[in-house]
Amino acid sequence: MPSIVVAKGLVKRFGNLVAVDGIDFYVEEGELFGFLGPNGAGKTTTMKMIQCVSPKTSGSLEVAGMKIDEKDREIKRILGVAPQENNLDPDFTTYKNLLVYARYFDIPKAEAERRAKELLKFMQLWEKRDVNIDKLSTGMKRRLILARALINNPRILILDEPTIGLDPQSRHLIWDKLRALKSEGVTIIMTTHYMEEAEQLCDRLVIMNLGKIVTSGVPAEIVKEQAGKSVVETNILPKVMKCVKGFKKEKYEKVGEKIYIYTERPRHVLSTLISECELGKVQVRESTLEDVFIRLTGRELKE
Amino acid sequence: MSFIKYFRPPKVSRLAWKVWLRNKDVFAKTYRVSFIPPFLEPLLYLFAFGFGLGFFITTINFDGLTVSYREFLAPALISISIMNSGFFECSYNSFVRMHYQKTYDAIISTPLNIEDVITGELLWGATRSMINAGIIILVVSAFGLVDLTLVLLVIPLSFLGGLLFSAMGMLFSAITPNIESLNYPVFLLVTPMLLFSGTFFPLSILPGAFQALAFIFPMTHLVGITRGITLNSVGMPQFYSLVWVLVATILLTILSINLMKRRLIQ
Ligand SMILES: Nc1ncnc2c1ncn2[C@@H]1O[C@H](COP(=O)(O)OP(=O)(O)O)[C@@H](O)[C@H]1O
Numbered sequence: 001m002p003s004i005v006v007a008k009g010l011v012k013r014f015g016n017l018v019a020v021d022g023i024d025f026y027v028e029e030g031e032l033f034g035f036l037g038p039n040g041a042g043k044t045t046t047m048k049m050i051q052c053v054s055p056k057t058s059g060s061l062e063v064a065g066m067k068i069d070e071k072d073r074e075i076k077r078i079l080g081v082a083p084q085e086n087n088l089d090p091d092f093t094t095y096k097n098l099l100v101y102a103r104y105f106d107i108p109k110a111e112a113e114r115r116a117k118e119l120l121k122f123m124q125l126w127e128k129r130d131v132n133i134d135k136l137s138t139g140m141k142r143r144l145i146l147a148r149a150l151i152n153n154p155r156i157l158i159l160d161e162p163t164i165g166l167d168p169q170s171r172h173l174i175w176d177k178l179r180a181l182k183s184e185g186v187t188i189i190m191t192t193h194y195m196e197e198a199e200q201l202c203d204r205l206v207i208m209n210l211g212k213i214v215t216s217g218v219p220a221e222i223v224k225e226q227a228g229k230s231v232v233e234t235n236i237l238p239k240v241m242k243c244v245k246g247f248k249k250e251k252y253e254k255v256g257e258k259i260y261i262y263t264e265r266p267r268h269v270l271s272t273l274i275s276e277c278e279l280g281k282v283q284v285r286e287s288t289l290e291d292v293f294i295r296l297t298g299r300e301l302k303e
Numbered sequence: 304m305s306f307i308k309y310f311r312p313p314k315v316s317r318l319a320w321k322v323w324l325r326n327k328d329v330f331a332k333t334y335r336v337s338f339i340p341p342f343l344e345p346l347l348y349l350f351a352f353g354f355g356l357g358f359f360i361t362t363i364n365f366d367g368l369t370v371s372y373r374e375f376l377a378p379a380l381i382s383i384s385i386m387n388s389g390f391f392e393c394s395y396n397s398f399v400r401m402h403y404q405k406t407y408d409a410i411i412s413t414p415l416n417i418e419d420v421i422t423g424e425l426l427w428g429a430t431r432s433m434i435n436a437g438i439i440i441l442v443v444s445a446f447g448l449v450d451l452t453l454v455l456l457v458i459p460l461s462f463l464g465g466l467l468f469s470a471m472g473m474l475f476s477a478i479t480p481n482i483e484s485l486n487y488p489v490f491l492l493v494t495p496m497l498l499f500s501g502t503f504f505p506l507s508i509l510p511g512a513f514q515a516l517a518f519i520f521p522m523t524h525l526v527g528i529t530r531g532i533t534l535n536s537v538g539m540p541q542f543y544s545l546v547w548v549l550v551a552t553i554l555l556t557i558l559s560i561n562l563m564k565r566r567l568i569q
């Protein structure tokens with residue numbers, strides 16, 4: 001599979017602040033690639049460089065074989081972008097938003113009308129076609145932004161937090177649409193800070209923290225590598241800490257009042273904890289991407 | 304000096320036209336409301352100054368001409384409309400689109416670059432000036448204050464003048480910290496230009512220092528050309544003014560595009 005986006009030593013500075021700190025990654029054609037990370041990790045900044053709307057400070061970045069600082073218009077022609085911030089045109093209706101956007105891509109009027117209607121149906125917005133966008137719910141706005149991003153039949157779709165602030169139904173609807181698009185061969189690059197979303201959707205992902213990529217790969221493999229098979233989760237008490245230090249093979253992470261012990265032998269860990277230390281609540285479960293996240297960023301990702 | 308770099312001609316593509324179309328579509332949607340102010344404003348001025356003040360001042364002598372005060376006033380009203388339309392479209396209105404509606408952010412994710420977006424905005428501002436000038440021309444012709452065939456020459460001029468004041472408005476949009484601060488250039492620049500550009504009285508009656516200051520105002524030159532056309536007395540002063548307007552338009556256009564780019568592309 002050829003790579004459609006390739007970044008090498010990519011850096012972005014805002015004055016003294018290093019928002020993206022020398023990252024390397026590649027995205028293969030047709031895959032759904034995720035950027036996971038807490039707020040301020042540098043995800044949006046990276047997306048904006050791929051979109052050619054924010055120049056890089058140094059390093060190299062190529063999209064579909066073109067350098068971002070040389071072929072910006074050509075690159076933007078093959079991209080579909082759904083930004084984190086709503087920037088739908090409040091002066092127009094739902095349908096007209098798509099038509100006006102199509103015009104920026106030089107799409108002929110008849111063709112634009114055909115695509116706009118098709119996309120409104122695909123995104124379940126057909127009933128809202130003549131409504132001004134201030135009358136749309138948050139979920140509908142996100143869907144319209146996604147429809148707008150598809151108006152030029154993009155080869156690459158860039159989605160910055162596509163499901164932020166949505167209820168579960170709306171979120172699942174968007175997930176379904178993304179899967180459908182992927183099966184049509186569209187390359188999708190998305191950022192998220194929802195673990196479940198990344199685990200469910202992404203073929204491969206990177207986790208960013210403080211401008212750096214801290215790990216990358218297939219979600220299930222990352223989990224196995226970084227957090228083992230299981231996690232034993234309990235409250236931090238002095239006796240517990242003494243026990244945990246006794247485990248030689250296990251890695252652990254303390255977050256707030258909780259301690260997470262990553263292990264391949266949960267039964268052993270659990271029985272030792274129960275027999276030798278006084279425990280509060282304890283929980284044993286399979287490791288997830290969230291555990292990897294906590295290990296690598298030292299942060300809990302609950303909103 | 305690093306400031307020189309902001310005078311480098313920006314790379315603009317034909318796609319700028321699409322931004323003009325976007326604004327035209329919004330205007331077409333609300334044209335009934337949009338047409339009322341440019342129609343009423345000159346009427347107010349005409350009644351207050353033309354008929355109010357004009358009652359006391361029937362004729363006026365300037366540059367060796369003697370004309371009625373209302374004929375003296377008519378080209379000034381056209382010029383004021385050109386200035387206001389362009390300036391307000393590309394200051395307050397553009398700022399709202401840029402800052403609150405994030406319209407520019409949305410457009411630069413398409414093949415258009417920020418230079419195209421700003422150019423489209425400026426061309427639209429100039430168009431607004433032309434539309435509003437057209438309305439006033441109809442009003443003042445209806446009162447018999449200008450010759451309708453001569454005044455048609457003002458239409459292309461209104462586009463040029465509109466571009467100049469649009470660029471001036473955009474320049475302030477590019478450097479203003481917030482929308483309230485746009486009041487400063489209005490009070491400190493637009494209002495003085497409205498009053499002291501040979502609009503309501505000939506500049507020659509001002510003290511010398513003020514005359515020199517007023518001569519820097521682009522509005523002075525726009526009024527001079529417009530009045531030359533409507534009074535059918537175009538000469539070298541109008542030619543020099545036209546050159547002045549052209550140069551100022553080119554410089555302000557380039558500067559406003561580059562400063563807007565500096566603001567938005569980080
Ligand atoms: N235009 C900007 N000017 C200055 N700092 C910025 C700008 N955009 C982003 N940053 C900073 O860069 C860092 C990364 O931000 P961002 O890419 O938005 O993170 P994320 O999308 O992962 O939440 C943050 O510290 C943010 O404050």
Ligand SMILES: [Mg+2]
Binds near residue numbers: 043084161
């Ligand atoms: Mg972000």
